[in-house]
Amino acid sequence: MKFTINRSAFIKELNNVQRAISSKTTIPILTGLKLDVNTDAITLTGSDADISIETTIPASDDNNTLVVEDAGSIVLPARFFSEIVKKLPEDTMTVNVVDGFQTQITSGAASFTINGLDPENYPHLPEIDTTNTITLAGDVLKELIGQTVIAVSNQESRPILTGVHFILANGEFLAVATDSHRLSQRRIKLPEANNADYDVIIPGKSLTELSRMIGDNNPDVQMRLSENQVLFVLGNTSFYSRLLEGNYPDTSRLIPKESNTTVEISAPALSAAIERASLLSHESRNNVVRFSVNPTDKTITIFGNSPDVGEVTEQLQPTDLAGDELEISFNPDYMKEALRSFGQAMIKISFTMALRPFTLVPTEEGENFIQLITPVRTF
Amino acid sequence: MKFTINRSAFIKELNNVQRAISSKTTIPILTGLKLDVNTDAITLTGSDADISIETTIPASDDNNTLVVEDAGSIVLPARFFSEIVKKLPEDTMTVNVVDGFQTQITSGAASFTINGLDPENYPHLPEIDTTNTITLAGDVLKELIGQTVIAVSNQESRPILTGVHFILANGEFLAVATDSHRLSQRRIKLPEANNADYDVIIPGKSLTELSRMIGDNNPDVQMRLSENQVLFVLGNTSFYSRLLEGNYPDTSRLIPKESNTTVEISAPALSAAIERASLLSHESRNNVVRFSVNPTDKTITIFGNSPDVGEVTEQLQPTDLAGDELEISFNPDYMKEALRSFGQAMIKISFTMALRPFTLVPTEEGENFIQLITPVRTF
Numbered sequence: 001m002k003f004t005i006n007r008s009a010f011i012k013e014l015n016n017v018q019r020a021i022s023s024k025t026t027i028p029i030l031t032g033l034k035l036d037v038n039t040d041a042i043t044l045t046g047s048d049a050d051i052s053i054e055t056t057i058p059a060s061d062d063n064n065t066l067v068v069e070d071a072g073s074i075v076l077p078a079r080f081f082s083e084i085v086k087k088l089p090e091d092t093m094t095v096n097v098v099d100g101f102q103t104q105i106t107s108g109a110a111s112f113t114i115n116g117l118d119p120e121n122y123p124h125l126p127e128i129d130t131t132n133t134i135t136l137a138g139d140v141l142k143e144l145i146g147q148t149v150i151a152v153s154n155q156e157s158r159p160i161l162t163g164v165h166f167i168l169a170n171g172e173f174l175a176v177a178t179d180s181h182r183l184s185q186r187r188i189k190l191p192e193a194n195n196a197d198y199d200v201i202i203p204g205k206s207l208t209e210l211s212r213m214i215g216d217n218n219p220d221v222q223m224r225l226s227e228n229q230v231l232f233v234l235g236n237t238s239f240y241s242r243l244l245e246g247n248y249p250d251t252s253r254l255i256p257k258e259s260n261t262t263v264e265i266s267a268p269a270l271s272a273a274i275e276r277a278s279l280l281s282h283e284s285r286n287n288v289v290r291f292s293v294n295p296t297d298k299t300i301t302i303f304g305n306s307p308d309v310g311e312v313t314e315q316l317q318p319t320d321l322a323g324d325e326l327e328i329s330f331n332p333d334y335m336k337e338a339l340r341s342f343g344q345a346m347i348k349i350s351f352t353m354a355l356r357p358f359t360l361v362p363t364e365e366g367e368n369f370i371q372l373i374t375p376v377r378t379f
Numbered sequence: 380m381k382f383t384i385n386r387s388a389f390i391k392e393l394n395n396v397q398r399a400i401s402s403k404t405t406i407p408i409l410t411g412l413k414l415d416v417n418t419d420a421i422t423l424t425g426s427d428a429d430i431s432i433e434t435t436i437p438a439s440d441d442n443n444t445l446v447v448e449d450a451g452s453i454v455l456p457a458r459f460f461s462e463i464v465k466k467l468p469e470d471t472m473t474v475n476v477v478d479g480f481q482t483q484i485t486s487g488a489a490s491f492t493i494n495g496l497d498p499e500n501y502p503h504l505p506e507i508d509t510t511n512t513i514t515l516a517g518d519v520l521k522e523l524i525g526q527t528v529i530a531v532s533n534q535e536s537r538p539i540l541t542g543v544h545f546i547l548a549n550g551e552f553l554a555v556a557t558d559s560h561r562l563s564q565r566r567i568k569l570p571e572a573n574n575a576d577y578d579v580i581i582p583g584k585s586l587t588e589l590s591r592m593i594g595d596n597n598p599d600v601q602m603r604l605s606e607n608q609v610l611f612v613l614g615n616t617s618f619y620s621r622l623l624e625g626n627y628p629d630t631s632r633l634i635p636k637e638s639n640t641t642v643e644i645s646a647p648a649l650s651a652a653i654e655r656a657s658l659l660s661h662e663s664r665n666n667v668v669r670f671s672v673n674p675t676d677k678t679i680t681i682f683g684n685s686p687d688v689g690e691v692t693e694q695l696q697p698t699d700l701a702g703d704e705l706e707i708s709f710n711p712d713y714m715k716e717a718l719r720s721f722g723q724a725m726i727k728i729s730f731t732m733a734l735r736p737f738t739l740v741p742t743e744e745g746e747n748f749i750q751l752i753t754p755v756r757t758f
Contacts, residue, residue, distance in 0.1 A: 080662070080688060087655050102689075110655055114689030276466050276489055283459070309459060310481075310493030 001072025032075035073119035152204030153179035163201035206241035259350035261323035271339040277304030278332035338371040380451025411454035452498035531583030532558035542580035585620035638729035640702035656683030657711035717750040
């Protein structure tokens with residue numbers, strides 16, 4: 001196996017594949033990066049058993065200045081190989097398996113020889129049916145992930161809640177996540193007619209990594225499913241994730257249909273005030289902020305305190321306020337994350353009563369995106 | 380005590396003073412920031428007992444929009460107060476001691492009330508004689524610190540070596556640091572005639588913090604001494620550091636006068652090669668890189684290896700090479716730090732023999748700046 005390549009083109013793809021490689025794995029060969037070289041392209045593969053990323057660098061793209069001398073495969077220690085590649089002196093580098101799995105990396109006057117591993121021992125990537133492909137715009141998928149993954153649970157006590165529930169039915173795509181304290185739900189109408197029916201749970205961690213790989217100028221992403229794996233294809237890169245097994249709880253009945261108090265306000269203005277109140281609530285044993293709605297003078301008041309440090313109070317004038325007087329307490333961190341998912345939008349908050357979950361939706365297009373937060377009992 | 384001020388002007392000075400404030404102090408009041416307010420200025424003070432920083436914000440500068448309503452003093456929890464100030468909604472803020480040491484901070488609709496501490500309990504800053512002031516250009520002092528502080532010891536076993544030795548005599552300023560494995564020495568001719576004689580040891584940690592405070596556009600720095608303290612004055616800011624007590628070892632006899640092999644090479648080119656070799660030496664038990672000088676073909680060869688991972692070899696052509704053949708081994712981290720202190724300059728390395736310390740000096744102006752490294756025995 002021997003090839004010469006443009007170093008920055010190689011580093012770009014290496015960085016992508018490294019997202020899947022963990023140094024903490026219990027399977028030693030997975031600390032490695034797999035290189036497969038054939039006459040017209042090289043393929044880089046990384047995996048932590050949950051996520052696998054495979055990317056191809058074709059010789060046909062002149063920017064890669066890829067010249068393959070000998071085909072073949074090798075597994076190289078990923079972290080170490082990456083450090084070497086990033087510190088080489090010249091614009092191009094040559095990788096050459098010289099003796100057994102010993103691999104020489106040369107660039108200018110620098111010559112490294114490092115110990116590789118047998119590529120035959122590297123696990124095979126799952127095979128995934130190419131029928132039933134859904135195509136999503138990269139920015140839409142990225143937004144959807146950002147909006148739902150915040151409500152995923154970090155606790156392994158209920159593993160199913162560490163994933164996002166994806167449902168495809170009737171040409172509509174629904175994504176829901178909940179950690180049982182809050183819930184995020186996003187609905188997308190698919191642009192093209194699609195008869196596929198899916199009901200899968202994708203680990204939140206996989207979605208976060210996938211989202212980081214969707215660049216700002218990234219075009220469409222293809223999504224394909226097998227029984228226990230999902231594959232996302234982005235250009236020359238394939239991103240595989242295992243699926244979570246089990247039944248996701250029925251979340252549709254959690255969302256209240258009615259409300260007694262509604263507040264319309266700008267998401268970033270409310271977020272800044274909650275951020276300030278959380279400075280004090282974070283110093284207190286129970287991290288709670290009080291939110292009071294006063295229909296008489298059309299104001300809301302946000303209050304946070306810590307017996308040791310002090311207190312903060314802030315009064316805001318919402319754009320609109322209707323219904324009953326209300327005093328409710330909640331975890332400000334849930335509120336901040338929910339508000340951030342609305343960007344710069346105006347939102348509508350709907351309350352039923354002090355101990356019932358309340359919802360936040362964008363004032364425009366409210367039926368397609370909803371954040372729900374369960375309040376905290378403070379007495 | 381009550382004043383209103385432009386928030387960004389305040390934050391800028393707050394950030395400076397916070398360099399001296401540690402949350403790990405054993406003296407509770409030193410986790411606080413002291414505010415002293417009088418009719419024409421406010422003064423901020425922070426200290427960790429080793430370093431104290433005091434800065435004044437005058438009302439006379441219109442950019443501060445400082446309006447003092449009531450004079451007075453207070454000590455506020457520094458980390459917490461700083462977080463609040465940075466998150467306030469408006470351009471200005473008002474700080475008001477309302478009841479005992481309770482302090483109100485208001486900006487727009489946000490109102491914080493936090494518990495302060497009695498300013499009477501805050502330690503007094505040392506009084507320093509204003510005679511015997513040395514004036515140094517900010518960039519010269521910053522460069523001098525950067526060049527010497529790298530050789531300071533991190534180990535408390537010989538506390539005296541954790542400082543930089545400053546000697547002022549005959550209108551010349553000499554700074555030396557050594558951790559007994561390497562040594563850095565910088566000499567500066569003072570621009571103006573100065574009859575003062577100093578011989579003090581300033582903690583390396585203090586100098587690093589001082590150096591960070593010297594901005595790129597900073598004019599002169601005044602340096603003043605008392606028996607056990609040094610004061611640096613930068614504009615409206617005073618930086619105090621305690622001095623280390625004891626006798627610094629005589630370092631002048633450590634620097635070899637003769638050499639048998641000399642190499643002239645560009646500092647950044649050698650640094651990059653050493654960096655690559657250290658990738659492998661870092662993986663090995665003894666972190667050592669081998670450096671061979673071959674006078675016949677006028678090359679040097681750098682070699683690093685790790686039994687587990689592999690090896691690296693790199694041949695360089697120095698600008699000039701004279702004297703005997705030589706093979707020497709050293710800690711590449713010491714070499715990298717020494718080389719970085721020369722910036723983009725050409726340097727001359729002078730060796731006597733394989734187990735004797737060698738020196739690095741800039742090819743130009745070599746008598747004023749010297750780095751010395753002790754090699755490692757590898758057999």
